[in-house]
Amino acid sequence: MTAADDGLDFSRVGIWLNDPANWWGQNGLLVHLREHVYYTLIAVVIAMIIALPLGLLIGHTGRGVVLVAGLANGLRAVPTLGAIVLLVLWLSPKIHWDVTVPALVPAGAMPYFITVQIVLVILAVPPILANTYAGVRNVDPAVRDAAKGMGMTGVQVVRKVEFPNALPLIMSGIRSATLQVIATATVAAYAPFLGGLGRLILDANDQITNPHTGYPAMVSAGIVVALLAIVADFVLIGLQRLIVSRGVSGRFSRRATSAVPVAEVQLAQA
Amino acid sequence: MKRTYLFAGTLLASALALAACGSSGSSNETTPPAGGGSTPSTSAPATETGLPAGPGSITVGSAGFTENVLLADIYGDAMSAKGVKVSKHTNIGERPIYLKALNDGSIDFIPEYSGSILAYLDTSATAKTPQDVEAALKQKLDSKLEALPYSPAQDSDTITVTQATATKYNLKSIGDLVSVASKLTLGAPAQFKTRADGVPALKSVYGVTFGRFTPLAAGGAITVTALKNGTIDAADIFSTDSAIAKNGFVTLTDPKSMFAAQNIVPIFNKAKLTQPMADACNAVSAKLDTKTLADLVAKVGTGDPDKVAKTWLASVGLG
Numbered sequence: 032m033t034a035a036d037d038g039l040d041f042s043r044v045g046i047w048l049n050d051p052a053n054w055w056g057q058n059g060l061l062v063h064l065r066e067h068v069y070y071t072l073i074a075v076v077i078a079m080i081i082a083l084p085l086g087l088l089i090g091h092t093g094r095g096v097v098l099v100a101g102l103a104n105g106l107r108a109v110p111t112l113g114a115i116v117l118l119v120l121w122l123s124p125k126i127h128w129d130v131t132v133p134a135l136v137p138a139g140a141m142p143y144f145i146t147v148q149i150v151l152v153i154l155a156v157p158p159i160l161a162n163t164y165a166g167v168r169n170v171d172p173a174v175r176d177a178a179k180g181m182g183m184t185g186v187q188v189v190r191k192v193e194f195p196n197a198l199p200l201i202m203s204g205i206r207s208a209t210l211q212v213i214a215t216a217t218v219a220a221y222a223p224f225l226g227g228l229g230r231l232i233l234d235a236n237d238q239i240t241n242p243h244t245g246y247p248a249m250v251s252a253g254i255v256v257a258l259l260a261i262v263a264d265f266v267l268i269g270l271q272r273l274i275v276s277r278g279v280s281g282r283f284s285r286r287a288t289s290a291v292p293v294a295e296v297q298l299a300q301a
Numbered sequence: 302m303k304r305t306y307l308f309a310g311t312l313l314a315s316a317l318a319l320a321a322c323g324s325s326g327s328s329n330e331t332t333p334p335a336g337g338g339s340t341p342s343t344s345a346p347a348t349e350t351g352l353p354a355g356p357g358s359i360t361v362g363s364a365g366f367t368e369n370v371l372l373a374d375i376y377g378d379a380m381s382a383k384g385v386k387v388s389k390h391t392n393i394g395e396r397p398i399y400l401k402a403l404n405d406g407s408i409d410f411i412p413e414y415s416g417s418i419l420a421y422l423d424t425s426a427t428a429k430t431p432q433d434v435e436a437a438l439k440q441k442l443d444s445k446l447e448a449l450p451y452s453p454a455q456d457s458d459t460i461t462v463t464q465a466t467a468t469k470y471n472l473k474s475i476g477d478l479v480s481v482a483s484k485l486t487l488g489a490p491a492q493f494k495t496r497a498d499g500v501p502a503l504k505s506v507y508g509v510t511f512g513r514f515t516p517l518a519a520g521g522a523i524t525v526t527a528l529k530n531g532t533i534d535a536a537d538i539f540s541t542d543s544a545i546a547k548n549g550f551v552t553l554t555d556p557k558s559m560f561a562a563q564n565i566v567p568i569f570n571k572a573k574l575t576q577p578m579a580d581a582c583n584a585v586s587a588k589l590d591t592k593t594l595a596d597l598v599a600k601v602g603t604g605d606p607d608k609v610a611k612t613w614l615a616s617v618g619l620g
Contacts, residue, residue, distance in 0.1 A: 119523055124530040139486070139532055223488060223515045223527045234491030234516050244495065 039239065039246050047247030060231070060255055067227040067259065069135050070216045074148055075209050078155035083201070086160045090167025090197065091189050100164065103157040111150055112218050118146040119222050140224035147219040154215055155208035162204025166197025195276050202271040206264055213260045228252045228259075350576065357575035358386035362408030365394045367606060368456060368541060368598045372412035374610035376567055379585045379619045383577040396421055404443065409570040415451055416561030418568070429558035438566070447571045449579060451564035452586035454594045456541040458498070458560045459552045466534055467551040474554040478509045478535070488524055489537035491516035498560055506559040511535070540591050543599030565589060581619070588617045
């Protein structure tokens with residue numbers, strides 16, 4: 032086997048990507064992309080359900096910062112692949128819930144799906160949690176005091192003042208969690224029956240010279256993971272612009288910004 | 302700019318340091334026991350096999366996985382016990398790399414697997430039985446190299462099931478799966494799905510088609526767990542995997558030789574081979590069988606292969 036013909040030529044990637052079967056087939060990019068998106072969405076949503084209320088509570092009360100933040104930062108150190116292998120060996124055999132979900136969990140895969148999701152949630156919680164309480168802690172104390180002075184209850188302060196003000200930081204936590212989960216969900220393919228784009232990457236590893244399932248598939252799937260991460264980030268940036276109050280982001284249209292000085296001038300004259 | 306050079310230089314230096322660590326950590330000099338023998342002289346009398354009678358000296362190499370390092374230690378230590386001056390350079394890496402080292406004389410010996418080395422040298426090889434593989438290998442091997450007679454020990458792919466599955470469907474050989482396989486799931490390395498002696502051979506040799514296939518690392522812990530808890534019904538596990546005995550798995554026999562034989566075969570640089578080396582290696586090969594090798598690999602675990610090798614050699618009188 033010569034160096035030129037060892038199947039590791041980058042031009043093979045182009046040939047591979049030009050074959051519709053590699054996109055639309057049963058083991059194609061699109062099937063695995065869909066699985067990858069589902070894995071990511073589920074993990075990030077569960078992480079938000081856990082981390083948002085907890086972060087708001089810690090931020091609002093200022094209690095448990097050391098404990099919970101320390102724990103969350105500790106979780107960041109968990110090696111994901113190690114955790115997946117460990118839990119697949121230890122936890123999955125203990126789960127006897129066998130439910131099939133079309134296009135997501137094939138027969139017999141539920142014990143492994145749950146395990147993989149746990150690991151991805153562990154990965155996604157720390158950035159969301161840390162940014163949420165940091166966002167709330169960073170709200171201008173004067174604003175918070177004003178809200179209290181207006182007679183708002185604690186819940187109202189959180190809902191109407193702290194949460195909207197913390198939203199830019201919270202969103203950046205969600206974005207960072209999403210990117211990490213997209214990049215890491217590839218390890219799901221270590222578990223039996225599961226997919227995601229990692230399926231193509233991992234399967235290529237022991238047959239790297241195979242023109243159909245080897246190096247070209249591995250590189251293409253890697254590129255798609257990267258593109259997915261970029262697209263997801265843009266979508267979340269767009270969402271952030273939509274939901275963050277302009278009063279917080281300072282993003283006013285030209286007309287609105289020009290109106291402010293006029294008002295100030297009038298006030299000054301009065 | 303200066304800083305860039307400095308940085309690159311530091312990187313290079315640390316890479317070299319690491320590489321040095323790697324090689325110094327894995328190679329060591331084993332001196333023969335006192336009175337073992339003198340250095341070979343070119344005038345040493347030749348034996349009836351045409352090999353020099355002096356013990357000679359040899360550099361033993363191995364591939365980069367535990368079992369192969371252990372085999373290199375076993376053969377190396379056995380030769381050392383016969384007075385051969387043995388130095389070791391184990392953990393070299395994969396086949397293309399250590400074969401290159403064998404050809405350029407960096408190493409003179411490697412323990413190989415007959416079917417795998419044949420398939421590497423001849424991608425269209427069809428030999429399956431131990432004898433056929435040996436005959437084909439002798440033809441394909443570089444004339445500078447010499448394959449000694451193979452050991453009965455094999456590290457081959459197997460189709461393995463749990464005792465419960467074997468009892469339930471009365472399975473003894475792979476062919477017995479023919480009527481039930483459609484209900485069963487096979488877990489095997491991803492390449493098993495397409496390679497000639499994988500799923501296609503299951504169908505063409507035995508008419509067996511599994512209902513499902515899931516890619517899993519060969520012989521990995523996940524494969525064993527998945528087989529044990531019934532996630533998969535059959536798995537491709539290497540015959541020297543200690544998990545087979547430990548979990549009471551049943552390895553289905555392969556009477557029609559779907560998998561090529563993978564006997565352990567010592568490969569030598571012809572120029573370095575001496576009669577004491579051949580005698581030592583043949584004695585080891587004769588004592589080694591698949592079960593013994595599996596036990597020894599299990600004993601090594603993450604420990605020192607050389608210690609396990611020496612203990613075993615002493616126990617069979619070759620140390």
